[in-house]
Amino acid sequence: MNKNRYLPFGYHIQNGTLCIHEAEATVVRQVFEDYQAGKSYRRIAESLTAKGIPYMENRTDWNKHRVKRMLENSRYCGSDDFPQIIPADTFGAVAALIGQKSQGEPLSKELDSIRSKAICGVCGAKYTRDGRSKKYEAWCCSAEGRITPKRITDQALLESVTAILNIIISEPSLLELPLPHRENYSLDVARTENQINRELEKSEVDSDYIKLLIFGCATAKYEVCPDREPEYLTRRLLEIFEGHPPLAAFSIRLFEDTVKQVVIDADGSLRLQMNNGKLIGKE
Template sequence: MQKHRYIPFGYKICNGETVPHEQEAEAVRMIFQKYLRESLSCQALADLLTAQGVPYREKSFVWNKSMVKRILDTPKYMGADGYPQLVSEAEFQQAHAIKAVKYTRRAVPPSPLAAAMKNRLSCHECGSGYGRRLDNRYGGKWHCKNQDCKTEIRITDAWLQDGLTAMMNRVIADPAELEMEKTPSNVHTLEVTKLNNEINRELDKKDLNEDYVKALIMGCAAEKYANCAEGDTQYLTEILAREFDRQDPLTEFDIELFTRTVEKASIAKDGTIHVRFINQKTMSRLNNEGKE
């Protein structure tokens, strides 16, 4: 006799014939009904079946989305291959069509703008990332992913691109804006302290060895530079200045320029866009036209 576990969920063998398993068949019908009428996802249906304590296989009460998907993909439930019908052919075909549309949507690659903003755009108020949803009227709308955030600002692709383009044009017009404020370097490491002490000892000697003292001073300067990011910052600032100096004013958002030069961007609740360039220079611009 064929064991129960070798036939699809929803059926059992009785007197050598395949017949509906009452509890499991009811679960199959519920899956199709809620998938069609309530648009529940496979994961949401799995969570519901687990919460209701519906056994999938004998002692297994934990469902996952693959189990649900397998049921939605099984044509036997509409009476194929001689199995008793549990759902109508129309229900099965409709579920199959909906699933195909969802799969197609997942297969669509993100827009170039969304790809450029990934891990770069965040909420200035709470620090959470910004997400993009498709909108038939505007092409896309951006919002803070943190549902508890009180920013209450949702922006369009056009609003975001216009604001960032204006920021880029501001730097193109005056690359000097990228200059960082110079602050006194005051680096202290154990090696710097040792070298400073050695320099002071040598300077106190009557028989001063000038070459040795010069070597100590150079070594101390090198140690300070190695532990100070100012050198790297200045180098990156020079690169950015050359990059923007050769750019003509932008008439539209330049994604490649943005990704090469900007490390992070954030949006405040009043519509201010904050941009941090790769040299850590931060600039801000109020862009409140077009926000909701």
């Protein structure tokens, strides 16, 4: 066995020809079988190390990365003119299993609904859920890969969102926005209006010029008019929340109809940005 591996485990050069190393090939087949049986990369590596199976000369220290690379190496099923050790259907089944585990368990409709609207309160990037661990899930910022200092479980996330919705149900006035500023037309608008009046008082009216003045004045007034959409959205939200019964559990319908974004801050706390733009948290 060479001190350094230039060929994948399970192969060697014999009389100038690439051949299967039968002893190592037996190990390769066992690794694929163990993974299909549900063993993790780490558990397989620990088993190989405990048995003293050499990965290379004087090296019997296997790790999960070596096992993973072995399971993902298509040469074992005959690619690149390598002799086949693993049947193609077995390799394909293992590849599918790896892909399934990397994605984690499918999200429930409730969690998927929240995930679609969850963003990082620090940078604004989407928040994602990593469910690959069998012990616990982790929610983190997709841009920074930052996991909140206080780990957010699926259940805690659902409960926090539900709690904020219940706060709004009990006090719908939280949805109200500050009154929009009154129109504050500029001095130029007043001057244009005076100019229009003077032009209209002339015996000979230049209609084209007056049209230009009127359009210019209207444009200037429109630019300082407040946006009425948040006001409309607020009224719509109030109609939904006023008289709504308290939630005993997360409601997809109420969430989808009223919440624009779920903002997850660096400390793990949550705020809901409602459809009218209002941010509401537990405090």
